[in-house]
Amino acid sequence: MADGRSTTAQSGENLLFLTDEQLRQGIEAMFFAYRGFTADPDRILADMAYGRAHHRAVHFINRAPGTTVNNLLNILGVTKQSLNRVLRTLIEDGLVESKVGKLDKRERHLFLTEEGQALEQKLSDAQRARMRMAFRDAGPDAVAGFRQVLEAMMDREMRYAYTRLRDSGT
Amino acid sequence: MADGRSTTAQSGENLLFLTDEQLRQGIEAMFFAYRGFTADPDRILADMAYGRAHHRAVHFINRAPGTTVNNLLNILGVTKQSLNRVLRTLIEDGLVESKVGKLDKRERHLFLTEEGQALEQKLSDAQRARMRMAFRDAGPDAVAGFRQVLEAMMDREMRYAYTRLRDSGT
DNA sequence: TTGGAATGTCAACAACACTGACATATGCTG
DNA sequence: CAGCATATGTCAGTGTTGTTGACATTCCAA
Numbered sequence: 001m002a003d004g005r006s007t008t009a010q011s012g013e014n015l016l017f018l019t020d021e022q023l024r025q026g027i028e029a030m031f032f033a034y035r036g037f038t039a040d041p042d043r044i045l046a047d048m049a050y051g052r053a054h055h056r057a058v059h060f061i062n063r064a065p066g067t068t069v070n071n072l073l074n075i076l077g078v079t080k081q082s083l084n085r086v087l088r089t090l091i092e093d094g095l096v097e098s099k100v101g102k103l104d105k106r107e108r109h110l111f112l113t114e115e116g117q118a119l120e121q122k123l124s125d126a127q128r129a130r131m132r133m134a135f136r137d138a139g140p141d142a143v144a145g146f147r148q149v150l151e152a153m154m155d156r157e158m159r160y161a162y163t164r165l166r167d168s169g170t
Numbered sequence: 171m172a173d174g175r176s177t178t179a180q181s182g183e184n185l186l187f188l189t190d191e192q193l194r195q196g197i198e199a200m201f202f203a204y205r206g207f208t209a210d211p212d213r214i215l216a217d218m219a220y221g222r223a224h225h226r227a228v229h230f231i232n233r234a235p236g237t238t239v240n241n242l243l244n245i246l247g248v249t250k251q252s253l254n255r256v257l258r259t260l261i262e263d264g265l266v267e268s269k270v271g272k273l274d275k276r277e278r279h280l281f282l283t284e285e286g287q288a289l290e291q292k293l294s295d296a297q298r299a300r301m302r303m304a305f306r307d308a309g310p311d312a313v314a315g316f317r318q319v320l321e322a323m324m325d326r327e328m329r330y331a332y333t334r335l336r337d338s339g340t
Numbered sequence: 341t342t343g344g345a346a347t348g349t350c351a352a353c354a355a356c357a358c359t360g361a362c363a364t365a366t367g368c369t370g
Numbered sequence: 371c372a373g374c375a376t377a378t379g380t381c382a383g384t385g386t387t388g389t390t391g392a393c394a395t396t397c398c399a400a
Binding site: 239254258274278 | 346349350
């Protein structure tokens with residue numbers, strides 16, 4: 001793009017897309033895009049007593065209803081103390097329900113209440129709206145590339161968690 | 171991909187890539203990938219008394235030497251008080267130099283010292299290594315799509331800051 | 341010259357991550 | 371059953387990074 005030639009033309013032998021300058025641009029793109037990515041939910045949450053940590057918890061509980069605390073811990077990559085603070089407020093406020101496991105009574109299975117589902121909907125609607133616009137502007141081929149690069153950028157365990165979630169949907 | 175057909179074939183009329191399920195996968199990909207994106211510098215910084223905020227400041231000062239505090243403020247999207255704390259420690263530790271503006275003495279122009287440049291190098295080497303691997307694994311076409319989607323996801327002001335920086339490099 | 345705008349600094353506070361220590365209940369194994 | 375491991379929850383303390391509010395300095399224009 002900067003050099004005037006199509007990126008496709010330089011596949012194979014030519015590795016201009018791997019220059020430090022290109023990599024730096026990729027890094028800055030990630031930085032600025034992530035800000036946009038979180039901006040809309042953050043605005044909604046700012047009005048309530050919740051933050052980004054609550055959003056993440058609610059998102060993944062909605063995604064995998066009945067998930068255990070330990071499972072959520074691994075997905076979110078935080079300490080149990082940190083997650084517990086968030087879960088406690090969500091449970092107190094009636095957005096999340098915690099049920100003792102039937103097979104293993106040590107486990108707690110987490111579910112969203114109707115109110116919790118309403119919040120999740122509100123937050124993910126906002127976030128999806130931006131993602132939809134970006135996807136539509138960029139087109140299907142770009143979206144495929146986007147997903148490919150992101151997946152390659154994940155840590156191994158995170159890629160595993162991601163694909164497991166991905167393939168369980170639909 | 172999930173439906174077995176090439177994504178290219180569904181351009182135009184077919185908008186399967188905009189389903190809620192696809193958007194959700196994009197959202198989760200962003201979440202997990204950003205974790206990988208920051209993991210390496212975070213590990214390096216954990217050993218020192220610095221955090222992600224210091225990394226960001228050092229990155230953009232290196233990127234635009236002599237930039238003013240206000241300029242940096244707009245790029246980073248934080249309050250001046252928040253940035254100031256970070257800058258103060260960096261200046262005290264001799265990584266950043268702050269020079270009073272010649273034209274406007276209210277302004278402070280920021281530069282990395284040699285030591286500051288060394289840290290920046292160390293951090294960006296780590297981050298670029300991961301980005302390089304992801305880019306190489308995904309290939310040039312995917313990289314172009316990646317950048318296209320990220321750019322479309324930014325807020326308008328951030329896109330402006332991003333392209334301005336991008337086009338000033340090289 | 342005086343008041344407003346821009347810039348930068350100091351102080352206090354909130355959100356959210358961390359570590360460490362410990363309690364409780366349960367499951368598993370010898 | 372005894373003893374160890376596992377899953378969860380909690381308390382206390384700390385660090386980073388964001389916020390607001392108050393204030394000093396400097397510049398510019400009426």
